[in-house]
Amino acid sequence: MGSGTTAIEGLLAGFSVMGVEIDPFARLVSEVSTTLFCRDEIRTIREIYKAILVRFDSNEKSTSNLPALQNIAYWFTEQTLNDLLRLKSAIYAHCQVDSATLNFFRLVLADIIRPCSKAERQTLKPYISKKYIKTPAPVRETFQKSFENYIVAVRDFSEVVQNTDATFEWAGTNAVDFSTSLRADIAITSPPYLNALDYTRCIKMESSWAGCADDSVIRSVKNNQVGDESRKAGSDLNDALLDLINEYVTQIGETDPRRASITIQYFDDMRRNLSCVYNTLRNGGEYHLIVGNSVIRGIDVPTHEILAKIGEQLGFSWSAYFNYRIKDHRLSIPRNTNGGKIDIEHVITLKKL
Ligand SMILES: C[S@@+](CC[C@H](N)C(=O)[O-])C[C@H]1O[C@@H](n2cnc3c(N)ncnc32)[C@H](O)[C@@H]1O
Secondary structure, three states: OOOOHHHHHHHHOOOOEEEEOOOHHHHHHHHHHHOOOOHHHHHHHHHHHHHHHHHHHOOOOOHHHOOOOOOHHHHOOHHHHHHHHHHHHHHHHHOOOOOHHHHHHHHHHHHHHHHHOOOOOOOOOOOOOOOOOOOOOOHHHHHHHHHHHHHHHHHHHHHHHHOOOOOEEEEEOOOOOOOOOOOEEEEEEOOOOOOOOOHHHHOHHHHHHOOOOOHHHHHHHHHHOOOOOOOOOOOOOOHHHHHHHHHHHHHHHHHOHHHHHHHHHHHHHHHHHHHHHHHHEEEEEEEEEEEEOEEEOOEEEOHHHHHHHHHHHHOEEEEEEEEEEOOOOOOOOOOOHHHOOOOEEEEEEEEEO
16 A cells, blocks of 8 residues: 555545555555545544643653654654654544544654654655754644645545545555455556665554554564565465576575575565455456566666466466656665666466456
8 A cells, every 4th residue: 555645546536446455554554545525524623732732832742752763862852752752642632532623633743754854855764964954944834734735635635535435444464465355446556676775674663653553563564565675585385486586596505595585585475465456456456566677786686577477376367568768767676785676566467267
């Protein structure tokens, strides 16, 4: 699911959508983005918003709301840390536990974390520049601005989707190990790439302030992320898969056995994902995958071709293919530097016969 872009478009087009996502913060973003709020609920959220600001001004706060993240104070000025704590305390004091309203405000809070922190805004991984000292944005005003943006987005989205039969539900958490009684006509993924970025760490500040993760959750989510370098090849590997990737992993293994093991595990994870999706699709259903190639230790690994062949081993037919050159790298997800720059993205379509 990532942040739910595809699900949002699916709902706007009137489809019933289901999603799978492992990162608790990404799940929160998707959850809020796909929830429908009626007019009365929007009015109530506005009332709660006013009460939150009043409570914020009263200066009450509870230190139990401080994220359980090592070095959290490093990222903020003392004033900002104090203000964020006041704001989070006010949000939790005015919203019901586990409510859609609380989730909405958790997301608005998360949205202001980067601008209010000392970290650069442009980099994906949190980083404080010593050369260019940033002035953190003020908490109250930034919250007000974000709130207005979010409430308008949620209201407009809800108004369009409310009059359709479109629905959203979760089909699972782990994309390499899920099963559901729901059936799909189309599945779409832009999976993490081999050598991909460490998403969990990029969003650790937002995630922890939103109450989605602490240090141990971040570690465990990271270890389950497809493509993460902590995932080394297991022992129960599929022989047909090994035959398919043998040529590449042998070459990678000559200079870097650890990377070769990560590569094997990546394709094994993707094989499990392809199998879960196969079981979820109706006959005639299609799985569309958007992937870039990876250059691992100088070896060009044609990821899309390998994934298509794994799909064929599982019973899919490789029915369509196109690629495009990435025009604006700022909009794409940067890869680990040792993965090389990815210029072309490939889209493959696998059909369940
Ligand atoms: C490239 S992003 C997807 C972006 C998405 N297409 C969008 O439009 O926002 C990859 C996503 O896969 C998720 N992910 C990685 N490993 C996963 C797993 N084992 N199960 C479920 N989701 C996983 C990551 O948390 C991340 O949100």
